[in-house]
Amino acid sequence: MDKVYSSAKEAIADIPDGATIAIAGFFTAGVPRVLLKALIAKGVKNLTLACGCGPLVGAPEELAQLVKNKQLKRVIDSYGLYRSASKGAKDPFEQAVRAGEIELRIYPMGTLAERYRAAAAGIPAFYTPTGVGSVVEEELISNIEDQRKKKETRIFLGKRYVLEYALPPHFAFVHAYMGDREGNLRYRMTARNFNPIMAAAAGVTIAEVENLVEPGKLAPDDIHTPGIYVKRVVQVPRPKFAITID
Amino acid sequence: MKFEGLSREMIALRASKEIKDGDYVNLGIGIPTLISNWIEGRDVILQSEIGMLKTGPLALGEGVDQDLINASCQPVALLPGTACFDIVESFSMIRSGRMDVVVMGALQVDEQGDYAGWANPARGLMGVGNIGGSMDLAVGAKKLLITMEHITNDGQPKIVKELTYPATTEGKVNMIFTDLAVIEVTPKGLLLKEVYPGLTPEDIQSVTEPKLIISPDMKEIEL
Secondary structure, eight states: OOOBOSOHHHHTTTOOTTOEEEEOOBTTBTOOHHHHHHHHHHTOOSEEEEOSBOTTTSOHHHHHHHHHTTOEEEEEESSOSOSSHHHHHHOHHHHHHHTTSSEEEEOOHHHHHHHHHHHHHTOOEEEESTTTTSHHHHBOEESSGGGOOBOOEEEETTEEEEEEEOOOOSEEEEEEEEEETTOOEEOOGGGOTTHHHHHHHSSEEEEEEEEEEOTTSSOGGGOSBOGGGOSEEEEOOOOOOOOOOO | OOOOOOOHHHHHHHHHTTOOTTOEEEEOTTHHHHGGGGSTTSSOEEEETTTEESOOOBOOGGGOOTTOBOTTSOBBOOOTTOEEOOHHHHHHHHHTTOOSEEEEOOSEEETTSOEEOSOOGGGOOTTOOOOTTHHHHHHHOSSEEEEOOSBOTTSOBSEESSOOSOOSBSSOEEEEEOSSEEEEEETTEEEEEEEOTTOOHHHHHHTOSSOEEEEEEEEEOOO
16 A cells, blocks of 8 residues: 655645645644645645644744645634734734634644544543633634524533534644554654544544655554554655744 | 742742652743753753653753654753654643643733733734643643743733733642742732842732732742
8 A cells, every 4th residue: 555645745735725624733843844845836726724732833934835825714822913913913823813803713733633633533522620610611713793603512520611513624734743554644753743533533544754654664562643544745855944923 | 020030940940949860851942942941950850841741951952853842842862762643642641630830931820819811911822822721731730830921021910810811721820930030829819939139028929919828927928
């Protein structure tokens, strides 16, 4: 079973307008930037990018281009904006969020992790203690007023919990340190983060790998993402970037 | 009235004394991160929500590896025994109450132990903001410490009767460390335990909205 595609362009060729794509990575670590660049080149629009913790803050050139091309309908994240208010005021993404041109939906990070996990595990929804006593308990947080919805809560053993739903993306873009032709993946240190759970949650997972190896080169005990979750593999150069966010 | 007080580094030093050997600890962005400078060499294990236990000190020069960052996006070093794992594992250990101590910055804390740290309405972002891991960390912490300046840049109290900013969590804060004072959140109210040398309880009260209870053992902050 050979899942290798010759280029990122070929690997994302069937992504349609309106797709929901999970983008792995935590700020600068483990972000699938080659696949993001291919998405920009393809020019598909009306996209929902489902993130975990600021992969687009960690890939500012790609984000600026996606905003400029008006490809984004919605971004889901726990940390989607610059920390610095002055830097944010000049950021094209934040300007589009303020103008209501892009919908930004915010969740606690652990709730997002669990929403992907539920999707990966075939569980439709779950109760979590996170967000109780905050607006998260009462409503979906969004910059678009009519997207705000009340959430259900329930008391278990005297404590209140919030109902959150599985988040199954159509596609996932992940970045791995090593992968074989059959889609088994291994990540490196803190570049692992959201990669394995998004790979498992999506309908079609596309993996960019720094090192492409033959089956058998990754020892069975060293595989983080089993190949069943990965539909396509593309080899990319090891990225180089500045480690910084503002 | 603006009083002279501790620097951010010294607030971090004072808060670091509340961490016991053997504790698993998560430090938020800002003053909390500075605590890592004061616990080097101690038997304390730092968790970073990106997916790391036994997070090492900041890495410099040759030691920088782009696949090894903390949750504030700073390059860090490995230590003997450092473990890396994925985000689901990371938040499972956070949410299920394994963190002995969590230290966070705050925009406001109120006398019920609620705190606000994720959205500043003044930024005018229509209610959205960066939550990150703060709500999971706050809900799962065995002990939640807040480190912050006592008042805002324009002189408003940050310790208030009721939050006016959006809450991160309710009723979870145990202690507040500022440049001017150390305050414990108790069921009866805020207990003033330590003050910056030279300041009186009346001085602290003048920049604090809720009524403070003065501890009978109140003393000057010791570093």
